[in-house]
Amino acid sequence: MAAKSYDNPELNKKLADQRYHISQSNPQFTKDVIKTSRTIANMCYQCGTCTGSCPSAPRSTYRIRLFMRRNVLGLENEALTDPDLWLCTTCYSCTDRCPRDIAPTDVIMAMRNLAFKKDIVPRNFLQTVQLIYNSGHGVPNNDVNRAARKRLGLTADPPTTHMYPEYIKGIQKILDHFGLKENADRIIKGE
Amino acid sequence: MAENTEAKIGVFVCHCGTNIAGSLDVKAVAEYAKTLPNVAFAADYQYMCSTPGQNMIKEAIAEHKLTGIVVAACSPRLHEPTFRIATKEGGVNMFRFEMANIREQNSWVHMHGMHDEATAKAKDQVRMAVAKAKYLEDLVPKSVPVEKAAMVVGGGVGGIQASLDLASAGIKTYLVEKAESIGGRMSQLDKTFPTLDCSQCILAPKMVDAGRHPNIELLSLHEVENVEGYIGNFDVTLRKKARGVMTPVEAAAKGIVGGGCNGCGDCTAVCPVVKPNAFEFGMAPRKAIYINHPQVVPLIYTVDFNACVKCGLCVEACGTKKAIDLDMVDEFRTVKVGTVILATGYDYIPIEEKKEWGYKRHENVIHSLEFERLICASGPTGGHLVRPSDGATPKSVGFVLCAGSRDNTGGVAKAYCSRFCCMYSLKHAHQIMEKIEGCTAYIFYMDIRSFGKAYEEFYYRIQNEGCKFIRGRVANILEDPETKNLHVFAEDTLLGRPADFELDLVVLAAAIQPIEGANPLRKKFGVSASADGWMLEAHPKLNPCGTTTAGVFLAGVCQGPKDIPDTVAQAEGAASAASIPIHVGQVELEPYFAQCMDELCAGCGMCVNLCPYSALALTEKNGRTVMQVTEAKCKGCGTCGGFCPGGAIKMQHFTTPQIVAQIDAYLMGGQ
Numbered sequence: 024m025a026a027k028s029y030d031n032p033e034l035n036k037k038l039a040d041q042r043y044h045i046s047q048s049n050p051q052f053t054k055d056v057i058k059t060s061r062t063i064a065n066m067c068y069q070c071g072t073c074t075g076s077c078p079s080a081p082r083s084t085y086r087i088r089l090f091m092r093r094n095v096l097g098l099e100n101e102a103l104t105d106p107d108l109w110l111c112t113t114c115y116s117c118t119d120r121c122p123r124d125i126a127p128t129d130v131i132m133a134m135r136n137l138a139f140k141k142d143i144v145p146r147n148f149l150q151t152v153q154l155i156y157n158s159g160h161g162v163p164n165n166d167v168n169r170a171a172r173k174r175l176g177l178t179a180d181p182p183t184t185h186m187y188p189e190y191i192k193g194i195q196k197i198l199d200h201f202g203l204k205e206n207a208d209r210i211i212k213g214e
Numbered sequence: 215m216a217e218n219t220e221a222k223i224g225v226f227v228c229h230c231g232t233n234i235a236g237s238l239d240v241k242a243v244a245e246y247a248k249t250l251p252n253v254a255f256a257a258d259y260q261y262m263c264s265t266p267g268q269n270m271i272k273e274a275i276a277e278h279k280l281t282g283i284v285v286a287a288c289s290p291r292l293h294e295p296t297f298r299i300a301t302k303e304g305g306v307n308m309f310r311f312e313m314a315n316i317r318e319q320n321s322w323v324h325m326h327g328m329h330d331e332a333t334a335k336a337k338d339q340v341r342m343a344v345a346k347a348k349y350l351e352d353l354v355p356k357s358v359p360v361e362k363a364a365m366v367v368g369g370g371v372g373g374i375q376a377s378l379d380l381a382s383a384g385i386k387t388y389l390v391e392k393a394e395s396i397g398g399r400m401s402q403l404d405k406t407f408p409t410l411d412c413s414q415c416i417l418a419p420k421m422v423d424a425g426r427h428p429n430i431e432l433l434s435l436h437e438v439e440n441v442e443g444y445i446g447n448f449d450v451t452l453r454k455k456a457r458g459v460m461t462p463v464e465a466a467a468k469g470i471v472g473g474g475c476n477g478c479g480d481c482t483a484v485c486p487v488v489k490p491n492a493f494e495f496g497m498a499p500r501k502a503i504y505i506n507h508p509q510v511v512p513l514i515y516t517v518d519f520n521a522c523v524k525c526g527l528c529v530e531a532c533g534t535k536k537a538i539d540l541d542m543v544d545e546f547r548t549v550k551v552g553t554v555i556l557a558t559g560y561d562y563i564p565i566e567e568k569k570e571w572g573y574k575r576h577e578n579v580i581h582s583l584e585f586e587r588l589i590c591a592s593g594p595t596g597g598h599l600v601r602p603s604d605g606a607t608p609k610s611v612g613f614v615l616c617a618g619s620r621d622n623t624g625g626v627a628k629a630y631c632s633r634f635c636c637m638y639s640l641k642h643a644h645q646i647m648e649k650i651e652g653c654t655a656y657i658f659y660m661d662i663r664s665f666g667k668a669y670e671e672f673y674y675r676i677q678n679e680g681c682k683f684i685r686g687r688v689a690n691i692l693e694d695p696e697t698k699n700l701h702v703f704a705e706d707t708l709l710g711r712p713a714d715f716e717l718d719l720v721v722l723a724a725a726i727q728p729i730e731g732a733n734p735l736r737k738k739f740g741v742s743a744s745a746d747g748w749m750l751e752a753h754p755k756l757n758p759c760g761t762t763t764a765g766v767f768l769a770g771v772c773q774g775p776k777d778i779p780d781t782v783a784q785a786e787g788a789a790s791a792a793s794i795p796i797h798v799g800q801v802e803l804e805p806y807f808a809q810c811m812d813e814l815c816a817g818c819g820m821c822v823n824l825c826p827y828s829a830l831a832l833t834e835k836n837g838r839t840v841m842q843v844t845e846a847k848c849k850g851c852g853t854c855g856g857f858c859p860g861g862a863i864k865m866q867h868f869t870t871p872q873i874v875a876q877i878d879a880y881l882m883g884g885q
Binding site for chain 2 (some may be wrong): 027068069070071072073074075077080081086088089116121122123124193
């Protein structure tokens with residue numbers, strides 16, 4: 024069907040055909056998600072236990088059930104370009120309760136991996152990569168924390184790369200092996 | 215062993231449409247069969263089980279003077295009887311028939327890209343079957359008489375209906391119930407869907423009929439202890455648990471004139487012991503001598519010996535009736551029956567194990583049978599639904615469907631649909647809206663399965679009455695520590711929004727499972743269980759009442775979740791099936807008996823103790839001690855034949871030469 028034009032881009036977008044068409048599905052996407060997540064993501068029956076359990080859902084537009092549905096239908100683009108993909112806190116409540124014994128959390132993680140391969144990653148996640156690369160921590164220690172630790176009778180820095188910075192090299196080696204830092208830098212630079 | 219050169223075997227290879235022919239070359243298999251020694255005729259055909267297919271067998275027997283028949287087709291479970299009859303009608307003894315299963319054990323498991331391998335395997339299977347067919351012998355089925363009595367185990371509505379049908383057909387029926395009285399789960403229900411009949415009102419007449427039918431011997435507080443025998447001749451030993459109270463008949467037998475329990479209840483009035491009432495799920499008190507509800511059949515009181523302190527007050531109150539015997543002990547009796555129906559019903563899963571819903575942790579979370587008792591006029595609250603926490607009348611009630619059903623997480627959860635929860639929850643919603651003005655029902659569901667007659671219309675009616683349907687499975691339930699109100703968390707998947715419902719009361723439609731004791735019971739009768747734990751029917755579609763043990767039938771939920779109409783229907787089907795052998799008066803047993811070859815038997819007797827069916831004994835014959843088989847007891851298991859150090863035991867239809875010929879045919883590739 025030829026698209027009708029009203030010579031008005033905004034109106035054209037508003038009135039475009041929004042129906043689902045089989046051609047929008049990419050069956051390979053479903054297969055990739057199952058393979059990456061190692062869970063039976065095709066078996067979702069949309070009961071909503073996941074969203075009902077989700078601490079993120081009541082305070083955001085994130086609906087994990089919707090991502091499960093997009094996976095079943097192979098709606099790759101819709102899943103990977105939705106910024107809500109990055110709102111999962113990985114608490115695993117949905118995985119605990121899913122009656123189909125699926126791990127929805129792992130489906131989200133798989134989709135994030137597949138999104139990263141397409142350079143679709145929010146900036147704050149890329150900055151986290153840089154923090155880990157440079158300090159060994161996604162959330163490095165700070166002065167407030169150091170004071171709190173001392174009050175509790177702990178060392179100011181935890182016995183991690185903070186206390187033994189010589190091991191940061193090892194972490195960098197791992198990240199370099201997967202090209203994580205390199206890719207993060209490239210994506211940030213390209214913005 | 216000597217080659218049987220006289221044998222003339224006919225081989226018939228079935229296409230089964232494309233079931234077999236789609237995965238292997240049936241014509242090549244038939245051509246191959248022609249090259250085998252002793253094969254006088256071989257052909258392939260579209261459907262061997264059809265009338266023309268069977269006629270092919272008969273015509274080939276006549277034309278080629280065949281002495282043995284091999285059909286390569288489906289499982290013997292399916293069509294061995296068909297082809298045996300065709301063989302018999304062709305004039306050859308029906309046990310000279312051998313089947314090669316090239317469907318279930320070949321084509322169906324080699325559907326994709328294994329055409330050549332499947333064809334090669336089918337040739338192997340046919341070659342082995344022909345090798346055995348050469349050594350098959352004429353056998354005659356043994357006829358045994360059938361005892362003109364039946365037993366029904368389980369006195370719920372299914373067992374009652376089956377007993378009434380059998381008894382009305384003129385068959386003496388023992389109705390065995392492990393509880394104090396009959397009625398089962400249905401006697402605990404308030405109303406039934408979709409007609410809203412009072413459950414007790416429609417069940418009580420059947421209970422009364424069962425209690426007074428001249429052909430029914432009602433054995434409440436009885437359990438099956440041991441089973442021996444086979445179709446037509448089951449010897450069932452029953453344990454009669456000590457009731458502590460004698461019936462008028464039992465009292466008369468002890469010479470107490472005009473004595474025995476008349477159900478007056480004077481004993482209960484004086485009993486000082488108070489315990490939780492199991493029939494009311496602990497929501498009401500019960501004395502140590504009790505009946506469960508006013509309409510019990512039989513109306514005989516029962517002593518709870520776990521609670522009784524033997525103070526003797528009840529014995530005094532009973533007076534001259536002398537019905538109460540606090541020293542009563544369990545007794546045993548053995549009855550002989552021809553056929554048996556198992557109707558043992560269901561129980562709830564321990565739903566407290568699904569911790570997210572808080573049963574037994576939150577006071578106002580109850581399960582559906584507790585709801586039935588709380589809304590029932592004869593229940594602990596006289597039919598006034600109250601919150602357990604404070605006795606208040608709830609104004610909002612949530613119903614959680616699929617509570618542990620359709621759940622693949624293991625543990626107490628069940629993967630299957632429990633099948634009647636949708637409908638009874640709709641009924642519950644109706645009941646609260648009818649009884650409590652302004653009370654709102656919320657049904658949390660994934661799918662509403664209202665498949666029965668007038669069920670979908672019932673769903674429409676309940677929605678029209680104002681019930682709110684929330685399409686989302688409940689994620690978890692939290693309790694407000696002060697008000698004891700419940701917060702039900704779920705996603706309204708149709709809105710796409712997570713939700714928090716604050717409700718006064720929540721009813722869990724918990725999944726069901728076989729009753730405790732179903733497994734040991736079914737094993738006593740040799741009945742299998744399917745993967746989901748329910749008892750296994752002989753065929754899910756074409757023999758839903760039978761089992762793989764001849765003479766044992768199933769009725770009701772013990773075979774899988776069912777509502778009352780389905781249970782009653784299956785009970786009538788099982789009663790019909792169970793009455794057939796009794797009316798015919800005799801059954802034919804397959805002659806796969808062990809036979810002792812007296813000249814080889816040393817009379818050592820080691821086989822006698824090995825036999826699981828007590829079918830063997832030593833006897834004197836011509837001055838020698840030899841083993842003798844009671845054929846009716848022998849099931850042809852082969853334990854004795856495999857063990858006999860002298861090779862003196864012959865297993866008919868599975869003789870050593872027959873089996874060795876098959877092994878040779880396989881290993882030597884027909885050389």
